Amino acid sequence: MFNGLSAFPLTPMHESGVDEQAFAHLVENLVAAGVSSIGALGSTGSYAYLSRTERQRVAQLAVEIAGDIPVMVSIGALRTRDVLLLAEDAQKSGVKALLLPPVSYQKLTDDDVYSLYETVSSNISVPLCVYDNPGTTHFEFNDELHGRIAHLPNVRSIKIPGVPHAPDEAKARVDRLRAVIPGHVTIGVSGDAFAATGLNAGCEVWYSVIAGLFPITAKAITDAALAGDAAEASRLSERLQPLWSLFREFGGSYRVIATAAELRQFTTMPSLPLPLRTISGEGRKKIAKVIDELGLT
């Protein structure tokens, strides 16, 4: 399941709970588009803001609606104790894989993080994907640590935060990581603006935020890259520059995609957990214009 297009849907919510109907609608949209896997409760799915009960319910719903498409969920939490409980819940819900970010409040050392993955990987019965995203976890992996963790049992993929913009540098970056991890562990790119470059550089999977809302658009890029048509993948990604600009302008993809989901009526406002909010005013108008002009689906 750690190949192709992995779509990360939002978890629409309001102050009193998760909007299950809206979430179900988003997952149905992914099933219809035929994505390779679904990454529910990723950072985009606001896992960090939900209670244990809410996370279990969302995982169950995703598995139920996804049918044959494998579902992965994040089991990230500050404490190893809580990660283990979340892993148990998720496995009971029937997910096919677990995504583990080294979430931090106090700064983590490499040894802390290795021991977290060591403990968790030996206590689960489904494959694990390592989540490397310093923007949210505030932990910086290095390749030596990636190599050690990738050799642990059950580890099957690494979600990297992006690749350099230049194709040759991107390939060098992926090759360096590939050299220290076993062959059965895939490398997945995230940071949607880097996806075509990353796939062209040898990443086997795109862990994609935009695919959670616009799976057809993301699938076209993935299919072209994985069929070896690097130029077409780059062209399709280049076309989305106005969207990548919005991500830069609004501090990442999270709020832009949630705003787009409201605009496309997949969700209603509020869809994010306070104090986070979607974008209003002029920014919202700009987002509406871009998603319409690009014809994202």
Next chain:
Amino acid sequence: MFNGLSAFPLTPMHESGVDEQAFAHLVENLVAAGVSSIGALGSTGSYAYLSRTERQRVAQLAVEIAGDIPVMVSIGALRTRDVLLLAEDAQKSGVKALLLPPVSYQKLTDDDVYSLYETVSSNISVPLCVYDNPGTTHFEFNDELHGRIAHLPNVRSIKIPGVPHAPDEAKARVDRLRAVIPGHVTIGVSGDAFAATGLNAGCEVWYSVIAGLFPITAKAITDAALAGDAAEASRLSERLQPLWSLFREFGGSYRVIATAAELRQFTTMPSLPLPLRTISGEGRKKIAKVIDELGLT
């Protein structure tokens, strides 16, 4: 209560819960030393790693043991929803003040943070201290925002992360903040190595990590500074350079102080929540040597 020495004790814990006896022992030590207030469940008190039930229990214990010394607890959480519940719990426990850090996973905007403080400050009946510590919250305040928040009802103090090393620059920094906040809001310095400089520069309170374990040592610095003897405060702080060096070497005060608490048998190992651990090997020996040579109490 937002003046003088505010001591932030550890919350000793293991994987199955809080070590209540060890926590009680730490608080008794603070009462005996006569600190001005107790900041239970601060970052040093690992609030972010505890469940709601555990946090309420620790707050109750602190209040019970502190007697006449006012207790403040952190109500930090990623969601406004959870912050409000924690505020309710803490007030029921009898705390005299609440400490609110703008904890983040997805990056917060100034507007998000203002709205968080606006909502919380209008829903509480005890004073609030604003917690500014980008090292753990990953949110950077600016003085304009501090000014707006300081004018909200119930806001009575701001815990700043430190001051510049040079006394005149430290004074300029405190003066700039003072100019935008009302007179009834005190400024408290944290980052223990900066405390003497901060108090000498006009901070009214030291929100102190070392005071949670070594209250007598911290009180001597505070008393000198607040009595106007800047030179003596600086001398006493300068004497602790080997301790400040350890904080720099081990990424902050948190692990060093927890290790010191184990060494002084206030707690037993493990005292931190996994994946966090205290310092072992050569580092531990170095810490033992420093706390003994400095005669910290």
